[in-house]
Amino acid sequence: MNPSQQIEHWLSASKNTFHLSDRPFVTLCYAQSLDGSIAIRSGEPLALSSMESLQLTHQLRSIHDGILVGIGTVLSDDPQLNVRHWTGVDPQPIVLDSKLRIPAKARLCQLQNKRCWVLTTLEGESLANENEGALIEGLEITALQSNSEGRVCLERALRLLRAKGITSLMVEGGASIITAFLKAQLADAVVITLVPHLVGGYKAVSDLGGREKCHLPEISPLHSAPLGKDVILWGNLQYGKAVA
Helix, strand or coil: CCHHHHHHHHHHHHHHCCCCCCCCEEEEEEEEECCCEEEEECCEECCCCCHHHHHHHHHHHHCCCEEEEEHHHHHHHCCCCCCCCCCCCCCEEEEECCCCCCCCCCHHHCCCCCCEEEEEEHHHHHHHHHCCCCCCCCEEEEEECECCCCCECHHHHHHHHHHCCCCEEEEEECHHHHHHHHHCCCCCEEEEEEECCCCCCEECCCCCCCCCHHHCEEEEEEEEEEECCEEEEEEEEEECCCCC
16 A cells, blocks of 8 residues: 555544544644754744645545644635545634634635634634624634633533534644644644755644653654655554653
8 A cells, every 4th residue: 555545544443443422533734844843933834745745635634524723824824724636525624713813814714615613712702792803704603611721622622523523633733733732632643744854943843741751642653654755654642641
């Protein structure tokens, strides 16, 4: 099997053995340089993947029910979050937007066949109402109780998505979203495109809060294969128990 077939087969098996019924199976998927950078600096997108890797990303989109990004990715990349470089069904686009900053001109507000779901906080909804900007055509906006940091609570968001029929979720970023899922131990699998460049820029993963090796997420078993000029790393995420 080629790498794309290997990854799809592995992902299908991983989803089939997922036992939790109150949230979707979550796959992190992103491209990074050899030094872990996903951009030169925050808010400035950097196209890293080769065409072969881009096709893999769209293949992965087609085999997940939903695809999720943070508002930072929307503001910097203006993504469409659909399947264009592969044959398959578009996943449900979902945006985490704590302060409801998504602009009406964003491409996710102009989708032809789906309404983008935007998950915000009660505070964000209230602020948008005050600014007369809460209702944006083309979006389905849901307000949830925030976490202690004033952001959309991931646990509540995932329970809502599961109740709405999302059984598998692909998380593409950005860095704060990737880090939040890892820190909360809510990501089940990861597919990383490793590109042969050194960028010295903005990292995909920041402080996870662990100070011991046993606290850190581990990819196990770890698989790898070359794809075009890139190397694809993939595997299931395991979370060690903290030592008392």
